[in-house]
Amino acid sequence: MGHASEELKRILEKMKGELVPEAPAPGTVVKKSREPVKRRPPAAAAPADKKSEKQELITKYESALRQKEAEHEKEIKILRVEFEQERRLLWGEIDELEMRTHLEGNHDSGGI
Structure with a gap:
């Protein structure tokens, strides 16, 4: 079961890395003037939707991971009690x- 948790953590880290905006490459000119921002065409909304989809997936996987960890903790407690009873x-x-x-x-x- 530990393998599944590690796999979930790896997927989450990868997805989080994809959500972080990339920094401009060294030497790239970044516009700093106060020119009006040009409106993006409606087709540009798709990346935002993908980002929110990814965020939802991340939230879902994090929740599943927390649930698995809670289940593992519960199993560990049960095993400790059983071990202590056997020891006694x-x-x-x-x-x-x-x-x-x-x-x-x-x-x-x-x-x-």
Whole structure:
């Protein structure tokens, strides 16, 4: 199951990297004048839609990842409780065997 979580994390990082705007290449002239901004044609709205789609996907995957992590934490807690119960049971059996061995040893040495 850990592999699935790692895969989800890798996909999320890749998608987040695609959402971050790229910095202009060194030496590129960046316009800083106060000229009016030209309106983009309606076809330019598609990249924004893609960006919001990607953001929704990222949110969905992050939510799924948090849910998987919560499930794993719950499983870990259950396993810890089971382990502790087994440990106590085994130590109880060990103590019982030691007592029995000690008592049997006293009975055997008493007749010599």
